Amino acid sequence: MTLAELGWSEDFEREFAPHRARGWVPGRLIRETPINYSAFIIDDEGELEELDLVLGGKVWHDATNDAELPAVGDWVAIEYGNEDVDHVIRARLSRRSCFSRKMPGKTTEEQVIGTNVDVVTVVTDPGPDHNPRRMERYFTLIGRSGAKPVVLINKSDAFPKEQCEEAASDLRELCPEADIHITSALKGDGLKVLESYLKPGITMCIVGSSGVGKSTLVNQLYGDDWQWVSEVNDVTGKGRHTTTTRELVPLSGGGMLIDNPGMREIQMWTDEKTLRDSFSDVEQIASQCKFHDCKHGTDKGCAIRAAVESGELDVERLESFLKLDDEIEELKRRAKKRQMTTERRAKRNTRIKARNLNDRIEWEREQRGEWR
Numbered sequence: 001m002t003l004a005e006l007g008w009s010e011d012f013e014r015e016f017a018p019h020r021a022r023g024w025v026p027g028r029l030i031r032e033t034p035i036n037y038s039a040f041i042i043d044d045e046g047e048l049e050e051l052d053l054v055l056g057g058k059v060w061h062d063a064t065n066d067a068e069l070p071a072v073g074d075w076v077a078i079e080y081g082n083e084d085v086d087h088v089i090r091a092r093l094s095r096r097s098c099f100s101r102k103m104p105g106k107t108t109e110e111q112v113i114g115t116n117v118d119v120v121t122v123v124t125d126p127g128p129d130h131n132p133r134r135m136e137r138y139f140t141l142i143g144r145s146g147a148k149p150v151v152l153i154n155k156s157d158a159f160p161k162e163q164c165e166e167a168a169s170d171l172r173e174l175c176p177e178a179d180i181h182i183t184s185a186l187k188g189d190g191l192k193v194l195e196s197y198l199k200p201g202i203t204m205c206i207v208g209s210s211g212v213g214k215s216t217l218v219n220q221l222y223g224d225d226w227q228w229v230s231e232v233n234d235v236t237g238k239g240r241h242t243t244t245t246r247e248l249v250p251l252s253g254g255g256m257l258i259d260n261p262g263m264r265e266i267q268m269w270t271d272e273k274t275l276r277d278s279f280s281d282v283e284q285i286a287s288q289c290k291f292h293d294c295k296h297g298t299d300k301g302c303a304i305r306a307a308v309e310s311g312e313l314d315v316e317r318l319e320s321f322l323k324l325d326d327e328i329e330e331l332k333r334r335a336k337k338r339q340m341t342t343e344r345r346a347k348r349n350t351r352i353k354a355r356n357l358n359d360r361i362e363w364e365r366e367q368r369g370e371w372r
Ligand SMILES: Nc1nc2c(ncn2[C@@H]2O[C@H](COP(=O)(O)OP(=O)(O)OP(=O)(O)O)[C@@H](O)[C@H]2O)c(=O)[nH]1
Pocket: 154, 155, 156, 157, 158, 183, 184, 185, 186, 187, 208, 209, 210, 211, 212, 213, 214, 215, 216, 217, 230, 231
């Protein structure tokens, strides 16, 4: 295997020159845990090798926020350690693209899901999942990342041809930059489309609602050597293949997939936004209730109840709105659990600093302003 097959390019090589001069080697991050990172490197024999790394003090120090810290997909400069000293990330190369989103909940912190992603594939279907408003959110997210948007309108075998074409033309209108394909994973043409993008060195993410055929497609890509278990019961990642699995997977046919819990949650997040948006008229009325935590029952000064009484708001619509709140509560509960995991992760920096004596010395020296 070569660096190029891992996504390395001449631009990276140029940026890496000063690091090479110091004897550091390039590696691509494939995993991030609360205490360390793992990366792929290409060893002297041209073999793919996996290394565990700790974060160097300067990299941590130079990051002005969490989003600038190394993340899965990043290229980093590695200083080799030995039996007694950890391998250390000494620098992060600039990102060609960055797939991120705002963290769930009230924080405005940006959460990086994957970097140096070339193609983001959204899988949907022409029937129950077809939802231009939700797709618009995906397109915004992908557009911001710098990756190429590709859509598979899957399960074409189960819907009339005209319905597939109609869905495709809706989406083409919505996002002319996107490649829109009508596919059937069952018939195997979905795999062909994915493979046409997955040239050597190309990194792809696959997102989309539950049940649209993502794992079917990914399992076809992996072939016999892997199974993608997409059932995620909760945010701890339970039910996934394994929690310590690589989040960046090289495919035997070329190209790589980035798949991590954040990627799977995009679906949850977009659904919450779409759900809320579809009731914006009711939300608007609710915002005029006297109490911000109004249950719209017997509370004093309830604008919703007034709107129902005056006929401005339909009772049935109110009922689904009230149910919607429960649904969103459930989504938030899951998001919060996820955020707790992320916050634990944010604490890793102190631990990393304490983990490695050399790094702590370097860190303390920096704190005293002795760095260079
Ligand atoms: N008719 C038809 N069914 C499909 C196709 N692709 C997948 N399915 C079926 O749709 C169901 C859901 O497919 P999955 O691959 O599990 O969907 P997913 O997107 O991974 O869903 P989650 O696991 O919930 O994230 C399965 O029963 C598949 O066999 C297709 O092209 N045509």
